[in-house]
Amino acid sequence: MLDSSPIDAWEGAAAFFNYAGSGGAVFWFWVMVVCCLVPIVVSLRAEKAAEDEHG
């Protein structure tokens, strides 16, 4: 559905990962950052619940 190929042919290709050289790579980079932050928040909430109950 999303045409993310940076190349039209394999001959002479360099960076061939999807979204290479476009804003798409930056976008997915920041989505990755968010995916790393969410579990930290989840873990803080879980620890708080454990501290409140047993601390």
Next chain:
Amino acid sequence: MTPEELQAAITAANVINMEVYYYWATAIMVLIHAGFLMYEMGASRVKHTLASGTKNILAFAFMIPTFYMFGWWIYLAMYGGFSPDFEAGAGGVPWGDSMGPNLQDNATGVFWGAFTLFACTTASIMSGAVIERIRMAAFIILAVILGSVVWNLSAAWGWHYLGWMVTGWGYHDFGASGVVHMISGFFALGVLINLGPRVGKFNADGSANVIRGHSLPMTATGLMLIVVGFFGFLGACVIFPGTPLSWADAQWANIYGQATTLSAICFNTLMAVAGGIIGCYTMTRDPFWMMSGALCGVISAAAGLDMWYPGLAFVVAFLGGLLGPWAAGMLEKFGIDDAVGAVSVHGICGIWGLLAVGIFMGGYPAPSADIPAITFMGQFKGMIVMLLLGFIPGYVISLIMKMMGILRASDGVQETGMDVEVENVAYPEQIHSN
């Protein structure tokens, strides 16, 4: 030395390097089986531990001769569908010159070995799902059919440069989200429907009980070994450059002939492992699922591991890490007792892996103009084929076994422990009691 002699020497050196590469990739892949062995034994209760281990070891042992007998031939000959190409299959005839030591053929043995280890992986995936109640003979037959027949058909169709799904639809499945993981996961689902749950898994009102394995540390360590083995598995998915069998002289290629690099595989495999673990942690905060999450991640990203932007590989794997435990819960609500989550981790994440390539990776050119580029519909249709090709044989053959009364151990044997059938005990000093 003439230029021709120099070229011949370079080619000869490349052939030896290729042989070394696949030889050691195959050795690393054995760690997948070692990991599954620990994973399944740890996930079993004490009284079933050795039976689970024996079953897993036998799956490994039976895959090797049966892959030699007919598995490799099926892969070479059946790329067009169900009608074989006998000329192409000649290289896999077990009494042919290529199927033994041959100084003119440095390739067949190491390729056969790598594919045999892929087959062992498929059997191991099923074996975890059915622990603690499947009978040994039935399991061996099912493992052989899955690993030496069904997986070979899926690979011939979707993991072969002439495969009809590749040439017709542009199907792209670099790291085998479909051809290994979906096939195994849905074959296991077909078996599980007929096998039924373990004694005590479900209550009369349909609610499920948690049955804990006897050693979560063993299971977690086994899963980490599987991750190590995946580097051999995925490394063996690329074609070595610079030999008469290679796609190109100067660059690695995937099995379809598109260029790639080991760096690409390294970037994306590590990102996928991490994304899957973090996704599962977010969903469950359970160490068992976190390590299963590594598999969820790799399987979710596997189909496109050769081309993902590493950040997107992480996100795709993260979503796979959320999907795996959720799907396992849904299966349980339908009364399916999958002891290790194999259907959700391999089957459902395999679906996601194929569709993710269709959604995010459209437009990549095929290696030749007469093969379609990657499209969502090509991936979607491929996913349907893999689902049916895995599920139908697993369901039908296990149904026949059920009707013959050879599929499931009796309730009495299950309650005593499946280890009564292997004439040994896992822990003679009775460290554990349950």
